[in-house]
Amino acid sequence: MLPRDRGPHMLVFQFIAQGSLEKKLHEEELHPLSLLEHLDIAIGSAEALSYMHSPSLQSIILGDVKPANILLDDNLIPKVSYFGSSELALKMKQVCADMNYVDHVCIQTGKYTMESNVYSYGVMLLELITRKRAKIAVAAVRCLENKVEKRPTMADDVKELKQLREQICMRVSS
Numbered sequence: 580m581l582p583r584d585r586g587p588h589m590l591v592f593q594f595i596a597q598g599s600l601e602k603k604l605h606e607e608e609l610h611p612l613s614l615l616e617h618l619d620i621a622i623g624s625a626e627a628l629s630y631m632h633s634p635s636l637q638s639i640i641l642g643d644v645k646p647a648n649i650l651l652d653d654n655l656i657p658k659v660s661y662f663g664s665s666e667l668a669l670k671m672k673q674v675c676a677d678m679n680y681v682d683h684v685c686i687q688t689g690k691y692t693m694e695s696n697v698y699s700y701g702v703m704l705l706e707l708i709t710r711k712r713a714k715i716a717v718a719a720v721r722c723l724e725n726k727v728e729k730r731p732t733m734a735d736d737v738k739e740l741k742q743l744r745e746q747i748c749m750r751v752s753s
Contacts, residue, residue, distance in 0.1 A: 595658065597651035604646055604706065615751075616655055617707055618715065618744045622737060623657040624649050628700055629733030631659075632693045642691055644699035645680045646706055684727055694727035700736070715743050 597603060600620060603612060612620070624644075631639040641648075641659065650658040682698035685691050701722025708715050718739050724730045731739070 593652070593658065595650040596653045597655060599647050600649040600651060600657065600703075600707065601646035603651060612655070614747065615744065618740060618747070620649070620651070620655060620657050621704055621707055621715070622740045622744065624659060624703070625700065625733050625736045625740060627657065627659040628696055629737055632696070632733050640691055640693055641696055641699075643680070644696055645703055649703070684725070692727070693733075694730050697722050697730045697733065697736075700733070701730075715740065718743075 628641065628644065631641060644659075648660050650660050652658060680699040680702045682691075682695040684698070685695040701719045704715070704719040704722065708719065718731070718736055721729075721731050722736065
């Protein structure tokens with residue numbers, strides 16, 4: 580594998596049978612997602628963002644985390660997409676994104692950070708789970724915390740969501 584700063588860039592195409600999460604949440608009425616499917620999508624998206632934020636990589640700030648940019652394969656495994664804003668965020672520390680998902684701290688300061696991604700993820704998470712009332716809403720609200728230093732990391736979100744999923748699975752199987 581070539582280091583990040585060498586070699587040609589690569590564009591990978593994959594057929595995404597289920598379309599975007601936005602389509603699944605707001606346009607498809609015939610096959611609504613179950614609570615566990617919602618959680619799996621939330622966990623998979625959080626894992627992808629956590630990986631992009633990892634210190635072992637040059638951290639990637641996506642810049643436009645929203646349901647339209649979460650694509651779902653045949654098994655509803657989320658694929659984080661649209662890196663047009665991430666390029667801007669890395670070079671200019673500004674972002675051109677859907678203002679419904681942009682951190683108000685980012686708007687005030689003009690700086691987009693990993694914590695801004697957490698905020699956008701929190702808004703997406705609220706949108707993803709609002710069909711059912713669950714403890715996962717607490718995780719979403721923490722992502723929306725005004726003080727960026729009080730927001731969880733994506734790794735913290737992954738852990739909390741997986742614990743919630745285990746609890747729900749135990750209740751359903753009982």
